[in-house]
Amino acid sequence: MTETPPGALRLPIVPGLTDLEVFARGGYATVYRATQISVGREVAVKVENRTLASERDQARFLREARAAGKMSSHPHVVDLFDVGVTVDQHPYLIMELCDGSYAERMRRCPLGAVEARDLGVKIADALAHSHAAGVLHRDVKPANILYSHFNPAVLADFGLAVLAEVRDASVTLEVLTPAYAPPEMFSHSPPSPAVDVYALCATLYAVMHGRPPRWQSERNPSLVTVLEMFQQPIPGLPGVPDELIDVLRLGMANDPGERPSAVELRGLLAALPLDPGAAPVSGAPYPGAPVSGGPTTGRHPLTRTGQPSPRP
Missing domain, CATH: 1.10.510.10 (Transferase(Phosphotransferase) domain 1)
Structure with missing residues (x-):
């Protein structure tokens, strides 16, 4: 068995998954690309960096997992396949792998x-x-x-x-x-x-x-x-x-x-009638770009119903 090099991130053990490799890291969690053994598909598994050290943490995770599960039936919400806890008590979510x-x-x-x-x-x-x-x-x-x-x-x-x-x-x-x-x-x-x-x-x-x-x-x-x-x-x-x-x-x-x-x-x-041929915008600063409207605390050119309001 190969030992984990000093300072390297140890791969989690997630039931039903194999071939884990780091896909993305953040302050809150690490996302791995993996293969779901039962169906042979590639998935993403998000593993929290923290462990579930208290009942409050466990309750929060379950609440979040249920919320995500409710939402995943929508066509524009990432599919959630399963949730659980690794052997060393890190909560995880198994999701569809995106590009x-x-x-x-x-x-x-x-x-x-x-x-x-x-x-x-x-x-x-x-x-x-x-x-x-x-x-x-x-x-x-x-x-x-x-x-x-x-x-x-x-x-x-x-x-x-x-x-x-x-x-x-x-x-x-x-x-x-x-x-x-x-x-x-x-x-x-x-x-x-x-x-x-x-x-x-x-x-x-x-x-x-x-x-x-x-x-x-x-x-x-x-x-x-x-x-x-x-x-x-x-x-x-x-x-x-x-x-x-x-x-x-x-x-x-x-x-x-x-x-x-x-x-x-x-x-x-x-409802916006935009020209399909509009070109992408450069991300570079645009000196002298026109500023219509003002600070977001002021009056808006639109009302919440979408009807134009008088411009100053």
Whole structure:
């Protein structure tokens, strides 16, 4: 038997799987590519880096697993095949194996307006489905929207998902992604479906721009700087129709009550008459880019019903 080299990550033992190899690593979990022995298919297995050291941790994992299981029947949510705990007490989820994420796509070649709009319609529909079931995602971002040869967009990682009525905010800041989080996630306000709407709109902006809205670099700024960013306007993007940017601004309103629901966002995006020939946008900075609208605390060119409001 070969010994694990010093400092190397020991591969977990997951019942029913073989040929595990690291696919992706994060602060919260490690994802492996593996083969499911019983049916001979390739799968992804997400193994939490932490062990289930307490009853509270076990209850949280089971809650998340059930939430993810409820959602996986939707065509734009990643399929979940099984859950369990490794022999050394790390919880795991066995899921469909996808080809990549939109985080990779936006770094390689930002999306055009039509593709981003269509992506938004699919993921907004998935969120509408989860919110109707009382489940929040709470970590929508480009890295959690995957694609495969058979499906152009699936929402993954309900690892932060909670039943809406539980209002468990204690897990939020542990794995929060600041670039896609709304202002209320930095306070003690209980999360609501509006959190996912904000994150999806920030994600759609990012996949066209090449980086999150208002973000100046890849590195996370200080908390003070992040909070100051919410007072900055969200600029337009070259080649992207103002109508699409206006919808995204509405979804990123600082006040959760001003944001559309996931169902309303899906309708607003689907109704946009965009030119199928619109070109992708460069992720490079655009000096002097026009800024229509203003800070997300101000008036929006659209109302929640999608009707135009008077422009100043």
